[in-house]
Structure formats: C-alpha cells, structure tokens
Amino acid sequence: MNFKFIALIPAVILGGCVGRQSVLDPAGRDATTLLTLFTVMLVGLVVLWIAVNGMMLFFNKLSPRAYDEAAARKLIVGGGIVFPTVVIAALLAWGLSIMPDQRAPGDGLRIEVMGEQWWWRVAYWPEGAETPIVSANEIRLPVGARTEFTLNSAYVIHSFWIPALGGKMDMFPGRDTMISLEPTEAGIFRGQCAEFCGASHAQMAFEVVTLEQADFDAWLTAEAADAVVPESAVALRGAEVFQTQGCGACHAIRGTPAVGQVGPDLTHVGSRESLGAGILEPTIENIAAWIAHTDDLKPEVEMPAYDNMNADDLMALATYLKGLK
Structure with a gap:
C-alpha cells in the first residue's frame, strides 16, 4: 500500500477548503453566516443519521430479540418519526430565521x-x-x-x-x-x-x-474621473488606432469621443485585476491577444476578433488600453 499517497489525500481535501473562491473560507458577514448555517445543519444531520442508524444496528444486529407490539410501535414512532421531525423542524426554523439578513438594506452605496x-x-x-x-x-x-x-x-x-x-x-x-x-x-x-x-x-x-x-x-x-491622456508615442498611436478601428462605437472611454454602450466601459480598464471577465491577467500581451483572438478565448462572445490588424497597431492599441488607469 502506498502510504505516502494516502497521506496526501487529507491535504488535497483540506486544500479545497481555503482560497479566494471558497465558501469555507469566508471574508464577509453573510458568508460567515452561511458557513455557520452549513456547519450546524451538517452536525444536526450527522447526529440524526447516527441516532437512527445506530438504533437500527443495535436492535437488528447487536441486541436482536422479540419485542411486544406496543414497545415496537413506540420505538418506530418515537425514534423513526418524532425524533427526526423535531430535529429537522428545529434546524429549518433556525435556518429560516437568519436568512432575511442576506437581504438587509445597504448603508448607502x-x-x-x-x-x-x-x-x-x-x-x-x-x-x-x-x-x-x-x-x-x-x-x-x-x-x-x-x-x-x-x-x-x-x-x-x-x-x-x-x-x-x-x-x-x-x-x-x-x-x-x-x-x-x-x-x-x-x-x-x-x-x-x-x-x-x-x-x-x-x-x-x-x-x-x-x-x-x-x-x-x-x-x-x-x-469617476475621465480617462488619463496618453503620453508616450506608442500610447498616442494606440489612441488613434482605437478611433480609426471604430472601437468607440461599442466601448466608452470618458473624456474621449468614444461613447459606445454595447460593450464594457474601458475608461479605467488598465487598473482592473483581470481581463475578459476574469479569464486573463491584464498584461499588454494578453490585451493584444484578446483583441486579435476574442472568439477563440471566449466562444460566442459578441465582440469581433481583430485578427487582421498589423502587429505594430495591435501592440500600440494594447499599450494605450493598459495605460487607462
């Protein structure tokens, strides 16, 4: 038996409990509430499962003997119906009581x-x-x-x-x-x-x-401010490419003639933590790849791919967009 492999299993499982997209690693009041709800429900259901199945194991395997009808009826009704119903009803009532907080009004924003x-x-x-x-x-x-x-x-x-x-x-x-x-x-x-x-x-x-x-x-x-004015020669060339390629028909950049409303606002696109709705790091190279191969990177997206643009114009445009911070 490969014990090293077995020892890695808990590490792999526990590794999925943390991270910036894990419900088990909350960073907000509502996520903490939901984790508490999950934990209490899980503990309650485990207790219920152990109790019901424990009784079945005890009376069927560990202590098998004949019971009179009255005792058997009390055991079935009490242990199999009343006890689970009370536990589940209590968990449900408590869970529903904390859910309205998830729709509490905001503080202003x-x-x-x-x-x-x-x-x-x-x-x-x-x-x-x-x-x-x-x-x-x-x-x-x-x-x-x-x-x-x-x-x-x-x-x-x-x-x-x-x-x-x-x-x-x-x-x-x-x-x-x-x-x-x-x-x-x-x-x-x-x-x-x-x-x-x-x-x-x-x-x-x-x-x-x-x-x-x-x-x-x-x-x-x-x-809330307008876009920064490009300063380098490459970025200035990119701003011209943005206009000549008609990008402003779909995208808005505040402070420029670009006022399109079809696609995402690009006024401060260079300051964002990702590109293409979370799929790429916002580097100049990735911005260029996105412009030229949009449909390959995100199938059926509405933005057309500009794969006919020459390399210099493409990099100039990407440099301009990266500088919009």
Whole structure:
C-alpha cells in the first residue's frame, strides 16, 4: 500500500477548503453566516443519521430479540418519526430565521450589475448621486459597510455569486433582484456566474476587491474621473488606432469621443485585476491577444476578433488600453 499517497489525500481535501473562491473560507458577514448555517445543519444531520442508524444496528444486529407490539410501535414512532421531525423542524426554523439578513438594506452605496453575453456591466450609485459611476467586469467594495446590489440580465438567466462574501442571487431578464453583502476583511476574491447561461458560462467570472473605507473612497473618486491622456508615442498611436478601428462605437472611454454602450466601459480598464471577465491577467500581451483572438478565448462572445490588424497597431492599441488607469 502506498502510504505516502494516502497521506496526501487529507491535504488535497483540506486544500479545497481555503482560497479566494471558497465558501469555507469566508471574508464577509453573510458568508460567515452561511458557513455557520452549513456547519450546524451538517452536525444536526450527522447526529440524526447516527441516532437512527445506530438504533437500527443495535436492535437488528447487536441486541436482536422479540419485542411486544406496543414497545415496537413506540420505538418506530418515537425514534423513526418524532425524533427526526423535531430535529429537522428545529434546524429549518433556525435556518429560516437568519436568512432575511442576506437581504438587509445597504448603508448607502448601491451597485447595479447587469449580466451580459458573457460579461458584467457594473454601475456604482453612491448615496445621493444623480448619475452612476460606470465600470465593468470587476466589483470593489468597502470593508465593514453593507452594500446593496440591484441585479438584472440582458438576455438569459445568470446567477451572481461571490462565494467568499455571501450567497447566490439569480438575475432575470427584465426583472430586478436584490442582494446585499458586507465584507469583513480586505483582499481580492473571485465571483462567478453560477447559472449555466451559454457557451462561455464557465468563463463569465469577475474579480472582487474589498478595500478599507478610506481606500475605497479614494478609488471611487478616481473611478469617476475621465480617462488619463496618453503620453508616450506608442500610447498616442494606440489612441488613434482605437478611433480609426471604430472601437468607440461599442466601448466608452470618458473624456474621449468614444461613447459606445454595447460593450464594457474601458475608461479605467488598465487598473482592473483581470481581463475578459476574469479569464486573463491584464498584461499588454494578453490585451493584444484578446483583441486579435476574442472568439477563440471566449466562444460566442459578441465582440469581433481583430485578427487582421498589423502587429505594430495591435501592440500600440494594447499599450494605450493598459495605460487607462
């Protein structure tokens, strides 16, 4: 027997309990509540399973003997019906009592998220704001504050899920749903669409950055600003390529003539933690690869691949986009 292999099994199993996309490694008040719910339910059901099956083992194998009808009826009704019903009812009542907290109102900030094909349209509404701060494919949240999400979908059903911060909420075309989350620690986590939505469902993810309140306020102020003006010759050339290739028909870059609303807002795309809705690191090389081979990297995505662009223009465009911070 390979004991080294056996010794590795617990390490592999426990390795799946931590990480930035694990429900067993919570970083938010709601995720902690759900983990507590899971743990209590699991313990209760294990106790129930052991009790019921223990009785069956005891009376059938360890102490088999004849029982009169009255004693047998009490054993079956009490141990097989009343006891499981009481335990399950208690667990259910307690579980339902804590679930309304998952829909508690926010502390002021509201975020609208629209599920697209296959990416995320994001709009921040600070308290009292008349216009939103638009972003895409990334969500940033303040630690210690409850943020309310309004969710919708453009075409099909999606499901909004940040495992380390809270539970899932479905997104329906033409219908708003709501969830609220309260991070308890700063970090970078991963969200995912949890409802099969088409060819690139598995590649419809997003990064979630939780920040201390002061850092979040500074980021939100910067996010509301127009795009930075390119300074290097390569970036300036990339800005020209962006215009001549017609990218502004689909994408918006605030402070420029690009005002497209079809695709993600690119005003600060260079500052995001991922590219292509969570599938690539946002390097210049990956941005160039995304532009040239979009359909290969994300099947059936609506953005066309610009594989006919010459290498110099492609790298200049990627350099310009990476500089939008």
